[in-house]
Amino acid sequence: MQLTQNSQIAATLRPRLAVTLGDPAGIGPEVVLKALDDRRMREECEIVVVGSRAIARQLHTQLRGIGDRLADPDDLNFIEIEDEAHNIVLGSPSVSSGAASFAYMEAAIARTLAGEFEAIVTGPIAKTWWKAAGHPYPGQTELLAERAGVSRFGMFFVARSPHNGWTLRTLLATTHIPLRQVPDTLTPDLLAWKLDLLLDCLHRDFGLDRPRVAISGLNPHSGENGQLGTEERDWLTPWVEDQRHRHPHAHLDGPIPPDTLWVKPGQAWYGAEVTAHDAYLALYHDQGLIPVKLLAFDKAVNTTIGLPFIRTSPDHGTAFDIAGKGIADPTSMKAALSLAAELGRHRLATQPG
Ligand SMILES: NC(=O)c1ccc[n+]([C@@H]2O[C@H](COP(=O)([O-])OP(=O)(O)OC[C@H]3O[C@@H](n4cnc5c(N)ncnc54)[C@H](O)[C@@H]3O)[C@@H](O)[C@H]2O)c1
Numbered sequence: 588m589q590l591t592q593n594s595q596i597a598a599t600l601r602p603r604l605a606v607t608l609g610d611p612a613g614i615g616p617e618v619v620l621k622a623l624d625d626r627r628m629r630e631e632c633e634i635v636v637v638g639s640r641a642i643a644r645q646l647h648t649q650l651r652g653i654g655d656r657l658a659d660p661d662d663l664n665f666i667e668i669e670d671e672a673h674n675i676v677l678g679s680p681s682v683s684s685g686a687a688s689f690a691y692m693e694a695a696i697a698r699t700l701a702g703e704f705e706a707i708v709t710g711p712i713a714k715t716w717w718k719a720a721g722h723p724y725p726g727q728t729e730l731l732a733e734r735a736g737v738s739r740f741g742m743f744f745v746a747r748s749p750h751n752g753w754t755l756r757t758l759l760a761t762t763h764i765p766l767r768q769v770p771d772t773l774t775p776d777l778l779a780w781k782l783d784l785l786l787d788c789l790h791r792d793f794g795l796d797r798p799r800v801a802i803s804g805l806n807p808h809s810g811e812n813g814q815l816g817t818e819e820r821d822w823l824t825p826w827v828e829d830q831r832h833r834h835p836h837a838h839l840d841g842p843i844p845p846d847t848l849w850v851k852p853g854q855a856w857y858g859a860e861v862t863a864h865d866a867y868l869a870l871y872h873d874q875g876l877i878p879v880k881l882l883a884f885d886k887a888v889n890t891t892i893g894l895p896f897i898r899t900s901p902d903h904g905t906a907f908d909i910a911g912k913g914i915a916d917p918t919s920m921k922a923a924l925s926l927a928a929e930l931g932r933h934r935l936a937t938q939p940g
């Protein structure tokens with residue numbers, strides 16, 4: 588009953604979204620303008636673009652008549668950041684494009700922390716060019732967490748099946764680190780707080796109070812009882828058992844062999860009547876993102892959980908190879924805007940006061 592009332596209240600609320608253009612030499616500005624051509628989205632939310640209006644205008648002129656329509660930048664609200672605009676060449680990333688995309692993020696985060704927005708929707712950036720511009724962050728996620736002052740945060744992907752609406756939710760326990768560092772970085776403590784964040788998010792943002800969560804193994808066949816790797820035998824299997832006691836309301840399965848873990852979500856995605864899990868805890872970046880991008884490259888949304896505000900992003904990168912050609916698909920950016928709006932409405936409806 589409470590949930591129904593909250594949904595009704597939420598439907599009338601207009602969350603405020605800051606939308607960054609990402610690296611202006613990539614496809615970020617194109618997918619943002621294409622996604623914002625949808626007037627419904629602009630009516631349902633208050634949207635402010637953070638970046639260079641000059642670059643957006645130039646792109647709008649260049650792509651007129653090619654592929655999908657782009658919103659006219661002069662019809663959009665902007666926080667204008669023009670510092671590097673004259674140095675940007677589409678498809679040729681540079682220190683200038685890295686510096687510009689970093690400045691867009693800094694402005695969006697500062698304004699959001701000051702209470703101007705419920706959510707930030709980020710265009711894709713290139714970590715290489717952030718580093719070249721003097722900002723050696725592993726990604727936007729880590730910058731967001733640092734500026735928000737949180738040490739416990741997670742990279743979480745949400746994708747809705749176009750076949751039946753089933754939702755694939757995947758949290759990565761480790762993210763932008765070299766593969767060889769993964770086994771040493773994974774610890775019972777790290778996994779415990781990642782699981783806490785996941786369960787909190789499933790409850791708060793998705794109304795799942797008794798979620799079914801699948802936890803991946805690390806080694807082939809989850810180590811085959813120590814023959815193919817010892818992490819499962821030594822601590823991961825007992826850890827899952829401990830978590831069952833810590834979270835009696837949740838149904839936890841694992842460690843599941845990482846290859847077969849993705850069979851049921853794949854079937855559920857394509858509409859089969861199988862019992863898939865509400866969420867998947869993958870132990871490292873590509874273990875979680877290969878299935879997500881294989882199933883849903885054009886639909887998945889990257890969200891950061893554990894922040895004091897909402898953050899969503901398309902799951903694709905800067906795609907410098909196709910920048911300026913008018914062929915960038917805005918579907919994932921549209922999904923990122925929709926999810927930010929949905930979560931924003933839900934939080935406005937449920938937040939105290
Ligand atoms: N959220 C983010 O900021 C984010 C996410 C992923 C990658 N990246 C960064 O992007 C850069 C490039 O990464 P990459 O090449 O591995 O991945 P990518 O997603 O940029 O490109 C992979 C392939 O998919 C194509 N593609 C990507 N998005 C598309 C779209 N919307 N429409 C049509 N085709 C699309 C590209 O042309 C390319 O062939 C890297 O610096 C990486 O770190 C950023």
Ligand SMILES: N[C@H](C(=O)O)[C@H](O)COP(=O)(O)O
Binds near residue numbers: 726
């Ligand atoms: N790992 C994400 C992906 O592959 O989609 C992306 O690089 C995330 O980057 P941010 O930390 O910049 O969101």
